[in-house]
Amino acid sequence: MEELVFAIPTELLWKLLTYKEKGLIHGNSDVLNRIVQNGLFRKRNKLEEDPTFKQIIPYAIISCKESFYLFRRTSKQTEKRLHNKFHLGVGGHMNPISSKEPNEQYLINELKRELFEEVILLNGCLIEGIEYIGFINDDTTSVSNVHIGLLYNIHVSNKDVVINETDKMTADWVDKPDLAEYYEGMETWTKIAFDNYIK
Numbered sequence: 001m002e003e004l005v006f007a008i009p010t011e012l013l014w015k016l017l018t019y020k021e022k023g024l025i026h027g028n029s030d031v032l033n034r035i036v037q038n039g040l041f042r043k044r045n046k047l048e049e050d051p052t053f054k055q056i057i058p059y060a061i062i063s064c065k066e067s068f069y070l071f072r073r074t075s076k077q078t079e080k081r082l083h084n085k086f087h088l089g090v091g092g093h094m095n096p097i098s099s100k101e102p103n104e105q106y107l108i109n110e111l112k113r114e115l116f117e118e119v120i121l122l123n124g125c126l127i128e129g130i131e132y133i134g135f136i137n138d139d140t141t142s143v144s145n146v147h148i149g150l151l152y153n154i155h156v157s158n159k160d161v162v163i164n165e166t167d168k169m170t171a172d173w174v175d176k177p178d179l180a181e182y183y184e185g186m187e188t189w190t191k192i193a194f195d196n197y198i199k
Contacts, residue, residue, distance in 0.1 A: 002043045002044065002045060003043070003044045003045075003093070003095065004041040004042065004043060004044070004095060004096055005041065005042065005044045005047060005055055005093040005094060005095060006039050006040070006041055006055070006056050006093070006094035006095070006096075006110075007039060007040060007041075007042055007047055007053040007054060007055045007056060008035055008038055008039045008040070008053065008054055008056060009038075009040075009052060009053055009054075010051060010052055010053060010054050011052070012038055013035070013054050013148065016031050016034055016035065017031060017135060020137055021137070021138075021139045021140065022137065022138045022139065022140050022192070023136075023137065023138075023192055023196065024133070024134045024135070024136060024151065024192055024193070024195075024196035024197065025134055025135040025136075025137055026134045026135075027134060027135055029104055029132075032103075032104040032107060032132070032150075033102075033103045033104055035056065036102060036103055036104060036106050036107065037102055037103075039056065040053075041095075041096050044093065047146060048146060049146075050146065051145050051146055053146065054146065054147065054148045055093060055146060055147045055148070056094060056107075056147075056148060056150060057091055057092060057093060057094075057147050057148065057149050057150065058091045058092075058094065058107055058110055058111035058114060058149075058150045058152065059089035059090075059091040059136060059149040059150060059151050059152070059189060059193075060089060060090050060091055060111055060114075060115060060130070060151075060152040060153065060154045061088045061089060061151070061152070061153045061154065061193060061197075061198075062088075062090065062115075062119070062153075062154050062156060062161060063153055063154070063155055063156070064155070064156050064157070064158060064159050064173070066175060066176045067159065067173045067174065067175050067176065068088055068173070068174055068176065068179060068198070069088070069119075069161055069171055069172075069173055069174075070086055070087075070088060070171060070172060070173075070174045070179070070182060071086065071087050071088070071090075071163075071169050071170070071171045072084065072085070072086050072087075072169060072170050072171070073085050073087070073168065073169050074167065074168055074169055074170065084185070085185060085186065085187045086182045086185045086186045086187070086190065087186065087187045087189070087190045088186075088190045088193055088194070089149070089151075089189060089190060089193065090114055090115050090118045090119065090154075091111060091114045091115075091149070091150075092114045092117075094106075094107075094110040095110075097109075107150060108130060111130070111150075111152060111154075112127075115154065117164065118163065118164055118165070119161050119162065119163055119164060119171075120161070120162050120163075120164060121156065121160065121161055122160040122161070122162060123158065123160040124157070124158065124160070125156050125157055125158045125159070125160040125161060126156065126157045127154055127155070127156060127157075128155045128156060128157050129154075129155045130152055130153070130154050130155075131152060131153040131154075131155065132150075132151075132152055133151040133152060133153060133193075133197055134151055134196075134197075135148055135149065135150060135151065136148065136149030136150075136151050136189050136192050136193065137149075138188050138189070138192065141188070144188065144189075149189050151193055151197070153197075159173050176198065179194060179198060179199075180194075180199065
C-alpha cells in the first residue's frame with residue numbers, strides 16, 4: 001500500500017508565512033494550527049515530484065543544557081546523497097492517524113513518534129520541554145523544494161540517549177562551542193538550524 005503523507009498547498013503556505021527562498025522563517029501557534037487544519041494527505045510518490053505542495057516534516061534538535069546530539073548517517077542509508085553527512089534533526093514525514101488532532105498537538109504527536117523511532121531515552125532521561133523554533137525552507141534544490149521543515153528543540157534531562165538503527169547512523173553529544181567544527185559536513189537543514197538558532 002502506498003504511503004500517505006501530510007502536505008499543504010504551496011500557494012496557501014506562502015499566504016500564511018513570509019516567503020524566504022532559503023533559511024529559517026518564524027511562525028506562531030496560529031500558523032501551525034492553520035496548517036494542520038488545511039493540510040491534506042496525499043500519496044508520497046506523487047508529492048515528491050509536485051512543487052504545488054509542500055510536505056511538512058517535523059525536524060527536532062535534541063539538546064541537554066548546552067550540548068547537542070549530533071548524528072552522522074552511514075553508507076547503509078538508502079539516500080546516497082546523505083551518506084556520511086552530519087545532522088541535528090530527528091523527524092520525518094507525517095502519516096494519517098485514526099483521530100487527527102485538529103491543531104498543533106498533531107505535529108507534536110508525530111514529532112514524538114519520529115523521535116522514538118530513531119532514539120531511545122534511558123536511565124530516567126525525560127523530555128523536559130519541546131520548544132517550537134520556526135520553519136526551515138530551502139527552495140534551491142529539487143528535493144527540498146517539495147518539503148518544509150518544522151524546527152523544534154527537544155530538551156532532555158540527561159544524556160542517556162541511544163540510537164535505534166545503529167546500522168544507519170551514529171551519534172554523539174557535542175558541546176555548543178564545538179559544533180562549528182562539523183559545519184562543512186552538515187546537511188543543509190542542519191546548517192540553517194545552526195546558523196539561525198544555535199550559534
